[in-house]
Amino acid sequence: MAGTELFGAEERKEINDVMETGVLFRYGHDAIRNNHWKAKDFEAEVKKITGAKFAHAMSSGSTAIAAALAASGIGAGDEVIVPPFTFIASVEAVLFIGAIPVFAEIDETLCLSAEGIEKAITPKTKGICLVHMCGGNAEMDSIMAVVKKHNLILVEDAGQAFASSYKGTYTGLFGKAGSYSFDFFKIATAGEGGVLVTNDEETYKKADVYSDHGHSHIGAKRGMEEHPFLGFNYRISELHAAIGVAQTRRVPGIKEKNRHHKKFMQDLLSKNKSISFAKLGDESGDSATFLNLLLPDTQTTQRVVNEFNAAGVAGFDYWFLNMYHFINQWDHLKNLQTVSKLPAQILERSQDYNTMTLPKTQEVVGRLISFSIKCSWTDEQMKELAASIIACVEKATKPVNA
Numbered sequence: 001m002a003g004t005e006l007f008g009a010e011e012r013k014e015i016n017d018v019m020e021t022g023v024l025f026r027y028g029h030d031a032i033r034n035n036h037w038k039a040k041d042f043e044a045e046v047k048k049i050t051g052a053k054f055a056h057a058m059s060s061g062s063t064a065i066a067a068a069l070a071a072s073g074i075g076a077g078d079e080v081i082v083p084p085f086t087f088i089a090s091v092e093a094v095l096f097i098g099a100i101p102v103f104a105e106i107d108e109t110l111c112l113s114a115e116g117i118e119k120a121i122t123p124k125t126k127g128i129c130l131v132h133m134c135g136g137n138a139e140m141d142s143i144m145a146v147v148k149k150h151n152l153i154l155v156e157d158a159g160q161a162f163a164s165s166y167k168g169t170y171t172g173l174f175g176k177a178g179s180y181s182f183d184f185f186k187i188a189t190a191g192e193g194g195v196l197v198t199n200d201e202e203t204y205k206k207a208d209v210y211s212d213h214g215h216s217h218i219g220a221k222r223g224m225e226e227h228p229f230l231g232f233n234y235r236i237s238e239l240h241a242a243i244g245v246a247q248t249r250r251v252p253g254i255k256e257k258n259r260h261h262k263k264f265m266q267d268l269l270s271k272n273k274s275i276s277f278a279k280l281g282d283e284s285g286d287s288a289t290f291l292n293l294l295l296p297d298t299q300t301t302q303r304v305v306n307e308f309n310a311a312g313v314a315g316f317d318y319w320f321l322n323m324y325h326f327i328n329q330w331d332h333l334k335n336l337q338t339v340s341k342l343p344a345q346i347l348e349r350s351q352d353y354n355t356m357t358l359p360k361t362q363e364v365v366g367r368l369i370s371f372s373i374k375c376s377w378t379d380e381q382m383k384e385l386a387a388s389i390i391a392c393v394e395k396a397t398k399p400v401n402a
């Protein structure tokens with residue numbers, strides 16, 4: 001929740017710029033907008049942090065990932081490898097562009113593993129929707145080797161991993177296109193918003209047109225623009241973009257604090273031998289929005305969760321039982337319950353979502369407890385939290401007759 005912790009005068013200033021002109025639309029109205037272009041400024045701030053050649057702001061992380069998949073050339077009937085541990089938007093985006101999600105195993109990075117991806121490949125596999133979970137990053141060297149070997153299209157959902165990098169390259173920029181979410185719960189928020197990034201000009205142009213009903217954005221008369229292909233309305237408003245501008249400027253400072261807090265907590269928690277931590281592809285690129293604990297096994301972890309609840313320890317997620325982040329609870333997805341028919345329901349699928357097994361993922365997510373890191377934490381608060389966590393873990397791991 002770092003972005004929302006720091007909401008203040010800078011955000012109000014950017015919003016007021018828009019309110020003063022009343023131009024809430026990101027395109028045109030040049031004469032009356034007093035030279036305020038908040039969506040463009042938001043994109044510039046994202047490019048500054050990530051080094052992306054192109055960025056396009058949209059209405060949400062969900063629409064940005066859908067546009068990234070479509071603009072990368074993935075569509076009806078294509079199989080796309082996805083993780084079973086993600087926010088469900090990544091899977092919905094694959095389904096709603098007409099493609100077929102195929103689930104593969106994650107590893108202790110909390111992201112798809114190269115081994116998992118390779119095992120899930122079929123003759124119909126067109127691409128991968130790789131999700132960088134919990135502020136971290138996947139093991140990109142081995143994943144890129146599989147992408148190249150099988151000539152796959154890589155699209156990255158870095159919805160939770162804005163400002164995270166792997167060996168100097170920012171998440172979202174390893175494949176054709178990537179996306180970040182700026183919803184209310186991210187390192188920076190626009191209220192609602194998402195940004196697509198890519199280093200490929202053609203993919204950027206397609207995303208730009210696709211996310212605005214096929215408008216080419218060439219020429220001064222919106223109604224008379226060319227429409228090279230069909231699209232839909234995934235536009236961001238100037239008000240949301242204005243908040244995104246101010247918030248994105250805060251991200252380097254937030255990241256520094258988060259990283260300090262994560263290390264501080266890990267140093268304290270490492271004293272308990274039952275506690276270890278999720279891995280990162282590259283630790284030095286962590287955006288550190290989450291402190292991800294791994295406990296010895298699922299049963300112990302569930303006992304720890306019970307102890308947390310009894311002791312009033314707050315601010316954590318046990319994703320294994322979470323309705324929107326883990327496949328075990330996605331009955332609507334497993335049974336493909338939809339309001340209207342999707343291509344995935346009428347095409348042959350190589351995976352039965354109800355009978356497939358993903359033992360490595362079950363094992364990792366069963367052992368995982370994630371705490372949201374607050375950039376406003378004080379040393380005293382962290383010491384208190386770490387002591388409570390350790391006390392609960394000790395209780396949960398104590399031999400029964402001790």
Ligand SMILES: Cc1ncc(COP(=O)(O)O)c(C=O)c1O
Binds near residue numbers: 060063065086158183
């Ligand atoms: C990994 C991931 N992808 C996509 C999204 C969707 O983003 P939004 O809420 O902005 O649509 C989220 C949101 O939590 C997410 O965590």
